[in-house]
Amino acid sequence: MAITLETATVDTLEETVDALASWQREGNPVQIHPGDLGWNLSLGAAQILDGLRLWRRAGQLVAIGMDDQDVIRMGLAPDVDDDPEVAEQLVADLSDPASGVLAATGGAVEARFGTALRELLTERGWHADEPWTPLSRKLSAPVEDHGLHLRTLDAGHAPEDLVRARVEVHRASFPNAGLTVERWHQMATAPPYRNARCLIGYDEGGVAVAATTVWSAGEGRPGLIEPLGAHRDHRGHGYGRAIVLAAAATLQEMGASSVLVCTPSKNTGGVAAYVSAGFVQQPDVPDFRRPS
Structure with a gap:
């Protein structure tokens, strides 16, 4: 056929x-x-x-x-x-x-x-x-406390101050990041975001130090972290691991069976943060390059 x-x-x-x-x-x-x-x-x-x-x-x-x-x-x-x-x-x-x-x-x-x-x-x-390095964590057991003050942006709740904070942390986490407030709204009004949440983690002083977006595929299916980052001015304090745990706990609340992430293998710091948060590192998987 x-x-x-x-x-x-x-x-x-x-x-x-x-x-x-x-x-x-x-x-x-x-x-x-x-x-x-x-x-x-x-x-x-x-x-x-x-x-x-x-x-x-x-x-x-x-x-x-x-x-x-x-x-x-x-x-x-x-x-x-x-x-x-x-x-x-x-x-x-x-x-x-x-x-x-x-x-x-x-x-x-x-x-x-x-x-x-x-x-x-x-x-x-x-x-x-x-x-690329795939990592995963089953969500059948409780997730450890992440210790952050967490604010959430879902499809029905998007105060502009939180949107700006989400964008600012992302841009401070990734070199050459292109996310803007306008682009965030483009993403949040598209169909996939109905099953997603943006998480912003704050320290004890109320400073936004890390952020991520988590995506559900439906109850009983693996959820995804894409992307996740810690603010460049606040690294070295465990906020990367903390926001990973917050992402896992949120997907567990949303009914996900496990949480997945895939990161470039050269991102050794990112891989280490996920492993420290209970993720199992799987064998590296390369892309395929078309022959000349």
Whole structure:
């Protein structure tokens, strides 16, 4: 049965978010999550939808690819994990610049799930690129106290002073961060944020020292942290670990079965903060770089 490729639209965004959520399963490798799409929507729906590709078979979504700075981040339906027909079509479209998925020069794919897809990429000469470290923590047991004074921004509660604080901490946590108040509102009004919360952690003096956004995929499914950072002027006090614990506790309250995060392997400080907060570090997984 033919597998078709299309570009996402405003009309298919809800369907795309729901599919990504339903594909989150305990024990599966970390793949693109509704939160990844939700966070990127801060850049504006038009830009993200233009780089969002949907593959269907018999009308049903079987794969989703999101362009993230010349890396296509893939999500696959669990029942096509070892499907050679789907893998063949995905690799053909990823390899052919005329398909519009990847540009003619450069380009990589993040394919952490999909046994057949990963094997075929290797067979066709795609080689290992940037390594990423997945980490996870089960949420079946109580989460330790994080010790922060926590303020929360959800879809129905967004005071402007908290939005500004969220943006300021993010910009002080990441070099060259592009988040603005306007972009935060773009993200918060998009469908994925209905199942998300931004958390701002304050120290005993009332200073905002860390922040994160957590994304639920629904009760009983893994939730995601994307992104998380400690203010550069307040590092070395354990606030990174504290906001990780706050994120885990919040996702537990939202019904998540576990909490996931994936960070560049070179971010050794970030990996250490997650491990210190009870996360289990999994083997590094590289992206696949298209052969020249």
